[in-house]
Amino acid sequence: MAEPVRVLVTGAAGQIAYSLLYSIAKGDVFGKDQPIALVLLDIAPMMPVLEGVVMELQDCALPLLREVIPTDKGEVAFKDLDAAILVGSMPRRDGMERKDLLKANVAIFKSQGESLEKYAKKTVKVLVVGNPANTNCLIAAKSAPSIPKENFSCLTRLDHNRASSQVAMRCGISAEFVKNVIIWGNHSSTQYPDVHHCKVNKQGKDVACFDAVKDEAWLKGDFISTVQQRGAAVIKARKLSSAMSAAKAICDHMRDIWTGTQEGNFISMGVYSTGNSYGVPEDLIYSFPVTIKDKTWKIVDGLAINDFSRAKMDATAAELVEERDTAVSFLGV
Numbered sequence: 001m002a003e004p005v006r007v008l009v010t011g012a013a014g015q016i017a018y019s020l021l022y023s024i025a026k027g028d029v030f031g032k033d034q035p036i037a038l039v040l041l042d043i044a045p046m047m048p049v050l051e052g053v054v055m056e057l058q059d060c061a062l063p064l065l066r067e068v069i070p071t072d073k074g075e076v077a078f079k080d081l082d083a084a085i086l087v088g089s090m091p092r093r094d095g096m097e098r099k100d101l102l103k104a105n106v107a108i109f110k111s112q113g114e115s116l117e118k119y120a121k122k123t124v125k126v127l128v129v130g131n132p133a134n135t136n137c138l139i140a141a142k143s144a145p146s147i148p149k150e151n152f153s154c155l156t157r158l159d160h161n162r163a164s165s166q167v168a169m170r171c172g173i174s175a176e177f178v179k180n181v182i183i184w185g186n187h188s189s190t191q192y193p194d195v196h197h198c199k200v201n202k203q204g205k206d207v208a209c210f211d212a213v214k215d216e217a218w219l220k221g222d223f224i225s226t227v228q229q230r231g232a233a234v235i236k237a238r239k240l241s242s243a244m245s246a247a248k249a250i251c252d253h254m255r256d257i258w259t260g261t262q263e264g265n266f267i268s269m270g271v272y273s274t275g276n277s278y279g280v281p282e283d284l285i286y287s288f289p290v291t292i293k294d295k296t297w298k299i300v301d302g303l304a305i306n307d308f309s310r311a312k313m314d315a316t317a318a319e320l321v322e323e324r325d326t327a328v329s330f331l332g333v
């Protein structure tokens, strides 16, 4: 059997991690034959809670889980990593603005980027989940200059899954029959869920989403705002940020990095924008449609962009430029 992959989950005593760790440990992400060493980082006051999570992982008696390493120390957590899933940070509560998170959370990602630089393998794949995810990811990447920027990505797969599911429900079919929705831009309410290249499989035939749904006003109106506002709607209802669906999206994202995307399918993730062909400003982590092969993503080029889409892609880019500049002014990176 292969050597264990060493996987870090930060915020390991929190609610997303509680939904995530079992799936990783049982092989849903890195493969059913791939042993795993799971490193769990949280802050010192959460160590007693983390001990409980470790006990539960042990009690699952999972064959692939070779080692569990709970810690509050960066030098332990980031050492020799193959994959890092950076969740640990403060979630938004009902009544808080997203911008309230920026100051509190970007500092964490600067320090964790520095730890990646010092201790992780240069091949490590880093997925940033903690909000504001795109800007945190950019700051982590900038703080780890010897690790290629292409190894960093942020989670917009939850938005992608939300968009696929909305279309599927509207058509009365299962979400597996909807492919190639796109989330452009920021994981925030300015994101642009775009269905101009989406296909719906109806009775074995791929049909353009607009023809399958037959309601352009909905696709250009309530569909977009529902996906944009879904995180806020979950917070309002649960009084807690989404966790089960976030964990599922993290698994989808990291599994696609590890094993690649299916031929003809693309997925959305926040990646480094420098060199993109869509006129998105450089030096951002911006969500694009990507395909993945050999653990390397490639932005899907050549998709036609109409004026409706262009305006929304530019608006979310403008928000990311502002977030980046605010974060850089806080941190001086």
Ligand SMILES: NC(=O)c1ccc[n+]([C@@H]2O[C@H](COP(=O)([O-])OP(=O)(O)OC[C@H]3O[C@@H](n4cnc5c(N)ncnc54)[C@H](O)[C@@H]3O)[C@@H](O)[C@H]2O)c1
Residues within 6 Å of the ligand: 010, 011, 012, 013, 014, 015, 016, 017, 041, 042, 043, 046, 087, 088, 089, 090, 091, 092, 108, 128, 129, 130, 131, 132, 133, 155, 156, 158, 159, 187, 241, 242, 243, 246
């Ligand atoms: N990108 C997405 O799609 C998406 C979706 C859902 C939630 N989120 C974000 O994920 C983050 C975590 O959400 P949650 O619901 O699990 O929150 P939570 O409060 O339940 O858990 C967060 C955990 O992180 C820990 N933590 C805080 N600072 C840390 C640090 N410096 N190092 C290590 N651990 C640290 C906390 O102690 C806590 O245990 C939030 O920022 C939330 O907004 C992102």
Ligand SMILES: O=C(O)CC[C@H](O)C(=O)O
Residues within 6 Å of the ligand: 091, 092, 098, 131, 158, 230, 231, 232, 234, 235, 241, 242
């Ligand atoms: O804080 C928010 O508005 C969103 C929380 C989380 O990222 C989600 O998308 O569910």
